[in-house]
Amino acid sequence: MSKQWWKEAVIYQIYPRSFKDSNGDGVGDINGIISKLDYLKELGIDVIWLSPVYQSPNDDNGYDISDYRGIMDEFGTMADWERLLAEMHKRGLKLIMDLVVNHSSDEHAWFVESRKSKDNPYRDYYIWRDGKEGGEPNNWESCFSGSAWKYDESTDQYFLHLFSQKQPDLNWENPKLREEVYDMMKFWLDKGIDGFRMDVINFISKVDGLPDAELPDGRKFAPGGDYYMNGPKIHDYLQEMNEKALSGYDVMTVGEMPGVNVEEAKLYTAEDRSEVNMVFQFEHVDLDSGPGGKWDLRPMKMSALRDSFTKWQKGLEHEGWNSLYLNNHDQPRMVSRFRNDKEYRVESAKMLATFLHTLKGTPYIYQGEELGMTNVRFDSIEDYQDIETLNMYREKVIENGEDQDLVMNSIYVKGRDNARTPMQWDDSEHGGFTTGDPWLKVNPNYTEINAEKAMEDPDSVFHYYRRLISLRKEYPIMVYGSYELLMPDHDRIYAYTRKYEGQTMIVMLNFSSENPVFKLPSEYESAGDLLIGNYGVEAGTDLREVELRPYEARVYLMK
Numbered sequence: 001m002s003k004q005w006w007k008e009a010v011i012y013q014i015y016p017r018s019f020k021d022s023n024g025d026g027v028g029d030i031n032g033i034i035s036k037l038d039y040l041k042e043l044g045i046d047v048i049w050l051s052p053v054y055q056s057p058n059d060d061n062g063y064d065i066s067d068y069r070g071i072m073d074e075f076g077t078m079a080d081w082e083r084l085l086a087e088m089h090k091r092g093l094k095l096i097m098d099l100v101v102n103h104s105s106d107e108h109a110w111f112v113e114s115r116k117s118k119d120n121p122y123r124d125y126y127i128w129r130d131g132k133e134g135g136e137p138n139n140w141e142s143c144f145s146g147s148a149w150k151y152d153e154s155t156d157q158y159f160l161h162l163f164s165q166k167q168p169d170l171n172w173e174n175p176k177l178r179e180e181v182y183d184m185m186k187f188w189l190d191k192g193i194d195g196f197r198m199d200v201i202n203f204i205s206k207v208d209g210l211p212d213a214e215l216p217d218g219r220k221f222a223p224g225g226d227y228y229m230n231g232p233k234i235h236d237y238l239q240e241m242n243e244k245a246l247s248g249y250d251v252m253t254v255g256e257m258p259g260v261n262v263e264e265a266k267l268y269t270a271e272d273r274s275e276v277n278m279v280f281q282f283e284h285v286d287l288d289s290g291p292g293g294k295w296d297l298r299p300m301k302m303s304a305l306r307d308s309f310t311k312w313q314k315g316l317e318h319e320g321w322n323s324l325y326l327n328n329h330d331q332p333r334m335v336s337r338f339r340n341d342k343e344y345r346v347e348s349a350k351m352l353a354t355f356l357h358t359l360k361g362t363p364y365i366y367q368g369e370e371l372g373m374t375n376v377r378f379d380s381i382e383d384y385q386d387i388e389t390l391n392m393y394r395e396k397v398i399e400n401g402e403d404q405d406l407v408m409n410s411i412y413v414k415g416r417d418n419a420r421t422p423m424q425w426d427d428s429e430h431g432g433f434t435t436g437d438p439w440l441k442v443n444p445n446y447t448e449i450n451a452e453k454a455m456e457d458p459d460s461v462f463h464y465y466r467r468l469i470s471l472r473k474e475y476p477i478m479v480y481g482s483y484e485l486l487m488p489d490h491d492r493i494y495a496y497t498r499k500y501e502g503q504t505m506i507v508m509l510n511f512s513s514e515n516p517v518f519k520l521p522s523e524y525e526s527a528g529d530l531l532i533g534n535y536g537v538e539a540g541t542d543l544r545e546v547e548l549r550p551y552e553a554r555v556y557l558m559k
């Protein structure tokens, strides 16, 4: 397995709208990010993944792009962005940009042209079809509720939108469209960026003929998913993208890929195939969803999480590469979702961090995770902003009369705004995010949970992350070591070894508020050096039997 800078890196995701507002308009911006680069440098991260900052009417907060080469006015100017890149590179930080090319905004010049007439030169940049039997061309559903098709009167045809009606899907079958995308990628690569995070990139190739989807029981995805996820030409497109845009630049790529399994992930990430360096897979963030999809809540057992991670760790052991995440701008806050955000919030946040940073793969930190930020509960649907949440609420409560309390509860557990409340910088009004009115309310717990407080407290989640990140730099075993599960049947302890060049590391994680006992297999010596842990531990502890405290995590390098 080759050594690469992007395997050794720790990546920090910024959702710019919610990170730091510099001019009091309530919206985070590029100058705000620049003002916090020293904070990120202190945390020790290497790379920033910046969610979209391009021109956008913000139907989906920047994931609907109207100009791929322009910066959103609310976020600043191209000069601001260039200064951001320069300030980052000056500090040794790399920048990866979001690439959103499954769809554009309906306000993009291509779509404005495309919808004008059937013979417009841009018509085939998008996916237009005649209706069928007086209705939509097929039964596919949008990931944001309702049909995936929208009728356009001027030409009496429908266009496909897998996301919102303002996010028409681009037609990758059209070589002209593909060339436009590659040119646009080179525009940013030539400015000196260090890579791309590719939005739903495994959706770009749709099955020929766009047939009606069968609706099997047990489905997790919107009907149609099997007809566009990992579609027939996806590998050709990614290889072409490498040949025509990425090759010749020392950059990293991560493909966001809902519905990808281990076997497909190997194809996407095998080094000799030149597609992407790593993928974001979704298996572990679907474990608490029922057949009805993400809003159909299910409890998640630690053993299911462990089975899933173990499958991916082993599956990509020799081929490909994992990315490691427990939350991002689309997912609930990890401490709330995966463990205890109440009396053991700090212990839980550190334990989960220990988990992610001691697995094989590249860890991603989502803004605020390093503070142990939590989910939020707003009383009124009026306080929510996310289009996925609002569309679902409208469909279920307003159109279908479903129980409002149940729907609100599913929003509290799964809604994307949980992750999008503004970053909590200090205990001043609005958590120091803005001097104006924030576009989305700040989580009221900002007086307790904020960066200023965390930086002053040597035992904070923030300083724990700092130590974890620096350990990863010191011990290549944390990056490259092989993974082996210990105590595979225990229902509270998740433990594993990592092995590399004659060294062994043992990771013990207690996923419960009880005091279970870790037992070391007899082939190991009973002594090791504690590299990190979230409780005080006496030196020289005998490791044959270790009683773990609530949500305790320990990492030992064995003698």
Ligand code: TEU
Pocket: 060, 063, 064, 100, 143, 163, 199, 200, 256, 258, 294, 329, 330, 331, 388, 416
């Ligand atoms: O997300 C893709 C995706 O799969 C999401 O729709 C996900 O299933 C959902 O958010 C879970 O709640 C990407 C972006 O990360 C997301 O922010 C965008 O809204 C979406 O693509 C469309 O660009």
Ligand code: CA
Pocket: 021, 022, 023, 024, 025, 026, 027, 028, 029, 074
């Ligand atoms: Ca602003």
